[in-house]
Amino acid sequence: NLQPQYNGSYPAATGTDAASFAKTKFDFVVVGGGTAGLVLAYRLSENPKISVGVIEAGQYRPDDPLIGTPTAGNLLGNADIGTLLGNPTYDWMFQSVPQAALNGLVIDYPRGKVVGGSSAINSMIWQRASDVDYDNWNTVFQNGPGWSAQGLEPYFKRVESWTEPELLFPGQQRDPALATAHGTNGPISVSYDTFLTDIEVPSVAAANSIGIPTNSNPDGGNETFIALTARSVDPKTGLRSYAGNAYYQTAIGRPNLKLLSQAVVSKINFSKSGKSGIVATGVNYIVGGKTYTVSVEKEVILAAGSLKTPQILELSGVGNKTILSNLGIDVLLDFPQIGENLQDHPVTLLDFKVKDDVLTLDRLNYNQTYSYEQQVLYNTSASGAMSYTEAVVGPLPLQKTVNSSTFDAMFSNLTATLATQQQTPIQKVQYAALESMVKSGAVGWFELTVVPSGGVASTAANGSNYLTSVAIELDVLSSPASLRTWLCSMWLGTSTFYHRLTSAGQHINSTDPTAQPVIDPKFLEIPWDAEVLVHGSQWVRKWMQSEPIAGLLEGEVTPSLNVQSDEEWDAYVRTAVRTTNHPLGTTAMASRALGGVVDPNLKVYGLANVRVVDAGIIPMTIGVAIQSTIYAMAEKAADLVKSTYGI
Numbered sequence: 181n182l183q184p185q186y187n188g189s190y191p192a193a194t195g196t197d198a199a200s201f202a203k204t205k206f207d208f209v210v211v212g213g214g215t216a217g218l219v220l221a222y223r224l225s226e227n228p229k230i231s232v233g234v235i236e237a238g239q240y241r242p243d244d245p246l247i248g249t250p251t252a253g254n255l256l257g258n259a260d261i262g263t264l265l266g267n268p269t270y271d272w273m274f275q276s277v278p279q280a281a282l283n284g285l286v287i288d289y290p291r292g293k294v295v296g297g298s299s300a301i302n303s304m305i306w307q308r309a310s311d312v313d314y315d316n317w318n319t320v321f322q323n324g325p326g327w328s329a330q331g332l333e334p335y336f337k338r339v340e341s342w343t344e345p346e347l348l349f350p351g352q353q354r355d356p357a358l359a360t361a362h363g364t365n366g367p368i369s370v371s372y373d374t375f376l377t378d379i380e381v382p383s384v385a386a387a388n389s390i391g392i393p394t395n396s397n398p399d400g401g402n403e404t405f406i407a408l409t410a411r412s413v414d415p416k417t418g419l420r421s422y423a424g425n426a427y428y429q430t431a432i433g434r435p436n437l438k439l440l441s442q443a444v445v446s447k448i449n450f451s452k453s454g455k456s457g458i459v460a461t462g463v464n465y466i467v468g469g470k471t472y473t474v475s476v477e478k479e480v481i482l483a484a485g486s487l488k489t490p491q492i493l494e495l496s497g498v499g500n501k502t503i504l505s506n507l508g509i510d511v512l513l514d515f516p517q518i519g520e521n522l523q524d525h526p527v528t529l530l531d532f533k534v535k536d537d538v539l540t541l542d543r544l545n546y547n548q549t550y551s552y553e554q555q556v557l558y559n560t561s562a563s564g565a566m567s568y569t570e571a572v573v574g575p576l577p578l579q580k581t582v583n584s585s586t587f588d589a590m591f592s593n594l595t596a597t598l599a600t601q602q603q604t605p606i607q608k609v610q611y612a613a614l615e616s617m618v619k620s621g622a623v624g625w626f627e628l629t630v631v632p633s634g635g636v637a638s639t640a641a642n643g644s645n646y647l648t649s650v651a652i653e654l655d656v657l658s659s660p661a662s663l664r665t666w667l668c669s670m671w672l673g674t675s676t677f678y679h680r681l682t683s684a685g686q687h688i689n690s691t692d693p694t695a696q697p698v699i700d701p702k703f704l705e706i707p708w709d710a711e712v713l714v715h716g717s718q719w720v721r722k723w724m725q726s727e728p729i730a731g732l733l734e735g736e737v738t739p740s741l742n743v744q745s746d747e748e749w750d751a752y753v754r755t756a757v758r759t760t761n762h763p764l765g766t767t768a769m770a771s772r773a774l775g776g777v778v779d780p781n782l783k784v785y786g787l788a789n790v791r792v793v794d795a796g797i798i799p800m801t802i803g804v805a806i807q808s809t810i811y812a813m814a815e816k817a818a819d820l821v822k823s824t825y826g827i
């Protein structure tokens with residue numbers, strides 16, 4: 181059985197405590213030691229004259245094998261060493277409110293609660309979106325050319341230490357442009373799987389056989405089609421490379437950087453309005469039931485994630501005045517857009533039983549000899565099944581998965597739906613951008629992924645092998661329509677992502693800073709979203725029925741071939757939707773006129789010295805998984821802060 185390799189004790193000390201932290205003079209206080217927060221902490225504290233304090237609710241767990249070992253915490257949900265998701269040591273374990281369009285289904289929202297944040301618990305897929313997604317931040321959301329594909333490119337590179345792939349998928353060429361797209365000197369190690377199960381290559385070949393080509397350079401500005409995806413794993417050690425070890429641990433000795441773990445920030449304190457807005461003077465945080473206050477000389481940087489940063493603003497009196505007044509919170513700044521515009525990538529899973537002699541990761545769970553051999557291999561050479569992360573991703577243009585009459589019918593339904601909706605200014609431009617993107621066929625609308633194990637969409641029978649295919653909607657219209665989807669596979673499984681335009685949001689309904697906010701992604705409230713998932717799931721079935729993957733499968737388990745008509749698929753999809761864990765947009769970076777919350781310098785409108793740097797600032801879903809984008813944004817944010825103060 182898999183055993184943890186670490187014999188130290190948790191939580192590890194970070195060299196400060198609640199009382200001494202409160203007495204320290206900080207130029208910057210970063211709220212949230214997660215993905216973006218630790219990039220800021222690392223970069224700002226490069227200057228020894230600048231003092232940086234980070235407050236993180238979770239524990240500091242360096243060298244934790246559950247975080248470090250790629251297959252341990254996520255894929256092997258039933259491994260003896262435990263799981264990351266659904267484990268309160270690592271996960272806030274949020275849940276959505278019952279979803280009206282999903283017959284009251286409640287969606288689990290895992291979020292990292294540990295030094296490193298969600299980068300410590302995520303699936304490590306490392307993708308960059310098509311240029312148009314970033315260019316929209318400049319043109320559509322009016323943030324200026326610095327926020328464009330070209331403006332962000334140096335920051336994507338600054339994050340990465342990229343190693344080229346050893347293995348190639350069917351149809352993949354060695355493209356020198358893939359290397360040019362990546363950086364080689366940054367903190368995060370970016371590499372490719374060196375171990376594959378028996379599932380990936382036949383899956384890619386099957387996609388090729390039904391008209392989906394392999395993209396040899398998905399990171400060079402065009403994300404579309406099937407590719408060998410990069411991952412945030414150090415190829416030398418086989419360990420997850422994340423904000424905790426790549427950024428924080430390498431800066432931990434700096435005397436001007438202090439990180440207080442296991443402390444929950446409850447509010448920002450403000451003084452009277454200055455010339456450029458209301459001035460933050462510091463933050464309150466709670467440790468062991470006691471509230472402490474730390475003051476700040478220059479800025480408070482909120483990096484608590486898209487589901488927590490709005491909560492802290494609202495608890496501090498900055499938000500929708502009706503919500504705040506109802507809770508007895510003094511309103512400092514009425515700002516109804518805070519916590520709105522929640523967007524996410526929904527996903528639907530299909531799973532398939534795989535023939536007994538075909539290798540999937542299930543073997544690690546039911547065959548102790550194999551599991552032991554693989555652990556030895558991992559410990560001695562950082563390779564083998566324990567080093568695996570999902571390798572096959574494919575953001576597909578909608579036109580590749582539905583025929584032109586279905587495409588046209590979907591659009592006329594969408595137009596009819598939108599005609600009945602009142603759209604906010606930001607939703608209007610989001611919809612226009614999404615319409616133009618989907619029609620161009622230049623971006624993925626749903627993404628397929630193959631997960632070579634079971635137990636995700638249905639309960640795995642012991643000793644059997646599975647694959648789950650995932651259909652993820654990528655571009656979703658939040659408040660009226662969801663447009664883009666991601667399809668994945670793993671026992672070969674399927675999931676879906678999308679760009680959404682619904683008045684989805686997340687707000688407080690309690691003054692307790694430890695209470696979870698009300699999270700309402702409003703999944704599938706726009707019929708378009710359900711249609712995308714239905715057609716995406718149907719496409720995944722067709723894919724899995726194509727050779728050479730079909731020959732490895734015993735058959736479809738979930739939803740099963742009993743589901744055939746569009747109506748049956750629709751009913752299935754509404755029971756099966758989950759999140760792919762990419763909530764964003766709740767403090768959108770956009771012009772004030774559009775209803776943005778932060779300006780292009782990431783400063784909250786109306787506040788003199790509070791910035792937000794986390795997934796919440798992304799104004800609209802992008803066509804890929806979002807971690808590399810968040811790291812790049814945070815690197816750029818550090819430059820913006822430095823240039824503000826000439827440091």
Ligand SMILES: Cc1cc2nc3c(=O)[nH]c(=O)nc-3n(C[C@H](O)[C@H](O)[C@H](O)COP(=O)(O)OP(=O)(O)OC[C@H]3O[C@@H](n4cnc5c(N)ncnc54)[C@H](O)[C@@H]3O)c2cc1C
Binds near residue numbers: 291794
């Ligand atoms: C299960 C899962 C799988 C994912 N898989 C992938 C993937 O494969 N590829 C990909 O690209 N993306 C993936 N993502 C998404 C990606 O990891 C996240 O979007 C990204 O890490 C979020 O970064 P962030 O800085 O916005 O927030 P986070 O990294 O979540 O950081 C927020 C931090 O703030 C802390 N915090 C919150 N509130 C408070 C408070 N009041 N006081 C003190 N601290 C607080 C939190 O504990 C946390 O550490 C996944 C996410 C999850 C959860």
